[in-house]
Amino acid sequence: MRNDLVLRVVAKLLIPFILLFGLYVQFHGDFGPGGGFQAGVILAAAVIFYGLIYGLADALKLVPEAVVESMMALGVLIYGGVGVAGLLLGGNYLDYFVLDSNSVLGQHRGIFWVEIGVATTVSGVMLKIYYMFADRGNVDE
Amino acid sequence: MAFTLLVIARSRNLFGVIVLSGLYSFLMATVMVAMDAVDVAMTEASVGAGISTVLFLGALYLCKSEEARPLHKPWLPLVMSLSVGAVLIYGTLGLPEFSDPKAPIHVHVAPRYLNEMKQEVDVPNAVTAVLASYRGYDTLGETTVVFTAGAGVIALLRRRRKSPVA
Numbered sequence: 001m002r003n004d005l006v007l008r009v010v011a012k013l014l015i016p017f018i019l020l021f022g023l024y025v026q027f028h029g030d031f032g033p034g035g036g037f038q039a040g041v042i043l044a045a046a047v048i049f050y051g052l053i054y055g056l057a058d059a060l061k062l063v064p065e066a067v068v069e070s071m072m073a074l075g076v077l078i079y080g081g082v083g084v085a086g087l088l089l090g091g092n093y094l095d096y097f098v099l100d101s102n103s104v105l106g107q108h109r110g111i112f113w114v115e116i117g118v119a120t121t122v123s124g125v126m127l128k129i130y131y132m133f134a135d136r137g138n139v140d141e
Numbered sequence: 142m143a144f145t146l147l148v149i150a151r152s153r154n155l156f157g158v159i160v161l162s163g164l165y166s167f168l169m170a171t172v173m174v175a176m177d178a179v180d181v182a183m184t185e186a187s188v189g190a191g192i193s194t195v196l197f198l199g200a201l202y203l204c205k206s207e208e209a210r211p212l213h214k215p216w217l218p219l220v221m222s223l224s225v226g227a228v229l230i231y232g233t234l235g236l237p238e239f240s241d242p243k244a245p246i247h248v249h250v251a252p253r254y255l256n257e258m259k260q261e262v263d264v265p266n267a268v269t270a271v272l273a274s275y276r277g278y279d280t281l282g283e284t285t286v287v288f289t290a291g292a293g294v295i296a297l298l299r300r301r302r303k304s305p306v307a
Contacts, residue, residue, distance in 0.1 A: 025183070030264045033179035035272065037283075041187040048195055069295070076288045079281050085152050088177040094277040104263045111264065114280065125291030126192055132298040133199035 004053075011053040018046040025038030026119055030111065043119065044126035054132045068127045075121025082113045142168045153208045160196040166190035176239075180268045250275075 026039035051059030083094040091098035096110025145165045173182035230278050237244035254271055264270040268301030272280050 029269050030266055031201065032266060033183050033268070035180065035266075035269050038180070038183045039188055041184070041192060045187065045191050048192070052195070062238075072288055072291050076284055079284050083277075083281070094281065096274060096277075100226045104261070107261065108264070109272055110277075111269065114277065115269075118280065118284050121288050121291075125287050125294075128291050129196060130192075130199065131296050132294055133196055133203075136203055 007076055011049060015046050015050055018042060018049065024045060026115065029115055030108070034082070036115035039115075039124055040119035040122030040124075044123040047123075047127055048130045051130065051134065054130070060131070063127060065128075068124050068131065071120050071124030072128060073121075075097050075117045075119070075124060078117030078120060079114055082117070086110070096117060122127050142172075155201055155208055156198075158208075159194060159201060162197070163190045163194040166193070180266075 001053055022039050022042035025034035025042055026036065029035035029039070047059060047063050050062060053083075082096075082099075084108075086095040086098055087128045091096040096107045097103040099108060100106035142165060145161050145168065149161050149165070152158050152161070164184055168188040169189065170182040170287060173179070173185055255267060257264075258264070258267060258270050261274075264274075
């Protein structure tokens, strides 16, 4: 598919909007439908789209495998870190009230970071699975 | 949806089956929207119809696109799944009506979440508040499950690179 002009142009046009939509879903999740999981999937889908059109090698150049693998672990760490931060500030594990002097703002802050953690892990895992499958196609052994 | 399922079950062309399962996911997403579960619908559309289709296609690229004829007649599994399905449908008869306000799920913690969320969390999307705040532990578990799934895929599919000093 690499040489299809229509696909390449359409992909180039669409991918920024997909990424933007992913970020919108991420940060607007408090107000409308959406949240970390959906945003992570959409962000991963944008990169997978890029990989489908331009080839796996280019996608790997854009988002290297080391980044993807660390994203998988990093997301869970962020999530757990929010819990530990609550512990350190004198609450229970995953208590958001203590993250700010105003308990409601603390909740907002906790949810924000937790959602970022979810999005990071989900997009990392989705991308990794895609890389794994796509990579097996061109085995030269 | 039932028609899509029948075609999926009958068809031997795996490419068609993959496209149809994507279609099925989209139909499922519309059902979710009709039931006011927009968050779930979004997940279904992006994961079920988007990512899984791509992954299935990637897997299809690695194998033949025609399904092999099964060696045995599928009577025993068919009877099994039909009877389990019948039991499940029988079970749903005991459930309260859809959107019945007196259903147990609506009188336990849901009123507290909905009434006190404004003071406690103040996030307009109740789903997000419940997922990320009230049920934070569950979501942490889910994230860990996703992470574990990814780690499992890596463990299964990673090819051992030939060491440079061979």
